[in-house]
Amino acid sequence: MSTSCPPIRFTVNGEHCAVQVSPMKRLLDVLREDLHLTGTKEGCGEGECGSCSVRMNGELVNSCLVPVLQAEGAIVQTVEGLATDGALHPLQKAFLACGGAQCGICTPGMLMAAAQLLDINPHPTMGEIREGLAGNLCRCTGFMRIFESVVAAAADESADEEKQAAHAR
Amino acid sequence: MRGNADVCEMIAPGNLAATLELIATAPGEWTPIAGGTELMVAHAAGRLGAKKLVSLWGIPELRFVKTASESIAIGAGTTFRDLRAHEGIAADFPLLAKASSWIGSIANQSRATLGGNLVNGSPAADSSPALLVYDAEIELVSVRGSRRIGYSAFHTGYKKCAMAPDELLYAIHLPLRFARHRQYLRKVGTRRAMAISKTALAAVALIENNTISEVRVAAASLAAFPVRLYQVEAALLGQAIDAQTIRSARAALVAEAKPIDDIRSTAEYRRQVAANLLEEFLVECGSEGSRQ
Numbered sequence: 147m148s149t150s151c152p153p154i155r156f157t158v159n160g161e162h163c164a165v166q167v168s169p170m171k172r173l174l175d176v177l178r179e180d181l182h183l184t185g186t187k188e189g190c191g192e193g194e195c196g197s198c199s200v201r202m203n204g205e206l207v208n209s210c211l212v213p214v215l216q217a218e219g220a221i222v223q224t225v226e227g228l229a230t231d232g233a234l235h236p237l238q239k240a241f242l243a244c245g246g247a248q249c250g251i252c253t254p255g256m257l258m259a260a261a262q263l264l265d266i267n268p269h270p271t272m273g274e275i276r277e278g279l280a281g282n283l284c285r286c287t288g289f290m291r292i293f294e295s296v297v298a299a300a301a302d303e304s305a306d307e308e309k310q311a312a313h314a315r
Numbered sequence: 316m317r318g319n320a321d322v323c324e325m326i327a328p329g330n331l332a333a334t335l336e337l338i339a340t341a342p343g344e345w346t347p348i349a350g351g352t353e354l355m356v357a358h359a360a361g362r363l364g365a366k367k368l369v370s371l372w373g374i375p376e377l378r379f380v381k382t383a384s385e386s387i388a389i390g391a392g393t394t395f396r397d398l399r400a401h402e403g404i405a406a407d408f409p410l411l412a413k414a415s416s417w418i419g420s421i422a423n424q425s426r427a428t429l430g431g432n433l434v435n436g437s438p439a440a441d442s443s444p445a446l447l448v449y450d451a452e453i454e455l456v457s458v459r460g461s462r463r464i465g466y467s468a469f470h471t472g473y474k475k476c477a478m479a480p481d482e483l484l485y486a487i488h489l490p491l492r493f494a495r496h497r498q499y500l501r502k503v504g505t506r507r508a509m510a511i512s513k514t515a516l517a518a519v520a521l522i523e524n525n526t527i528s529e530v531r532v533a534a535a536s537l538a539a540f541p542v543r544l545y546q547v548e549a550a551l552l553g554q555a556i557d558a559q560t561i562r563s564a565r566a567a568l569v570a571e572a573k574p575i576d577d578i579r580s581t582a583e584y585r586r587q588v589a590a591n592l593l594e595e596f597l598v599e600c601g602s603e604g605s606r607q
Contacts, residue, residue: 170323170358170368192356193423194509205396205425211355212426213348215325216372259421280508281420 159227169215196282199255225254246295248286327370342480350426391430410445443541444517447533470540513580
């Protein structure tokens with residue numbers, strides 16, 4: 147039946163995509179199988195672990211629970227879209243510097259949840275970081291280093307902002 | 316066994332009128348799906364019986380919060396993120412704002428809708444106890460027109476609601492009259508995020524001249540669906556808050572609750588904890604100056 151469906155169009159990391167798949171196919175599977183963006187991982191497949199977190203129209207979502215038809219016309223960002231022009235995102239740098247990744251399965255989801263948090267709240271408290279990442283499970287139990295990475299990234303971004311402000315003056 | 320997306324049909328009419336027309340042509344045949352936080356889990360596990368789905372996601376007429384002079388109307392497609400971000404909800408219905416902040420995680424809250432939470436009919440539904448104590452009304456819509464029923468009459472059995480197969484949940488109406496009430500909501504689960512309630516208790520009470528002049532108490536996971544605790548309310552109404560009142564209200568709750576043993580908890584634990592929550596509320600009401 148998938149061949150009879152009209153293509154479903156949306157934007158991923160700034161690029162237009164059209165996929166001809168079942169409308170019930172999970173966004174997670176479309177990203178990995180049809181668009182070959184394998185940075186997004188499947189953990190539980192039921193919205194409990196956050197490994198498949200991506201951003202859709204500016205909101206954090208579990209891509210395992212999004213039927214792709216509901217992404218029609220959406221702007222999707224995956225972990226592959228965090229780095230710009232070959233330069234790592236401040237969160238990616240901080241995760242590297244602070245040892246925020248061990249096995250790496252939860253890392254893309256952690257990064258996306260943290261990016262969402264810092265976009266809304268650039269200077270989160272530790273409590274707000276814990277809440278922002280509460281839907282993302284790490285089974286290496288590296289939570290403290292992950293939280294410290296987010297703290298470091300927020301500090302790094304504010305340092306950048308201050309430098310830019312100083313230049314502007 | 317994984318669900319097979321290729322055997323499922325899904326359409327997205329994109330507006331309310333076209334959606335109602337579609338479900339009216341074959342009542343019961345099309346299963347509405349909003350944010351998918353329930354049905355996609357069932358689908359992934361191969362437990363989703365429905366093979367024809369109609370998407371309610373992105374229908375603008377279903378996603379709104381409208382404030383009038385005496386009530387506030389919340390569209391069924393409003394997400395819990397929307398509810399958390401709404402200042403009027405936070406100010407006038409703090410228990411609903413609190414419940415919205417508990418539902419799953421941020422990623423679930425940005426997709427899960429208030430209407431979906433109610434229609435799903437889980438006994439543990441996070442938003443239900445708050446809506447029951449706020450005396451919510453449910454507005455249902457179909458090609459035949461719209462009708463309203465009290466939310467306390469909406470759930471009729473385990474995962475059963477008072478809806479016809481051609482109806483959709485359109486809005487939830489909450490009366491703006493709780494500014495002077497003491498308000499309480501507490502959920503007990505295994506952790507703060509992502510946990511399904513072992514039990515949860517909500518209450519509002521108006522205390523005048525040291526006496527409870529109005530009270531509503533509701534709970535999750537104490538029966539086959541979210542319930543008002545009418546016997547508890549009867550034990551409290553017209554009483555002063557003292558040790559005797561607390562004892563009789565606890566006894567009424569233990570008698571009225573019909574919890575079960577399941578993977579999350581036991582009936583006995585649920586009864587005891589719910590009675591403790593009720594006592595906590597009453598003690599808070601009794602201590603001067605405490606609010607919420």
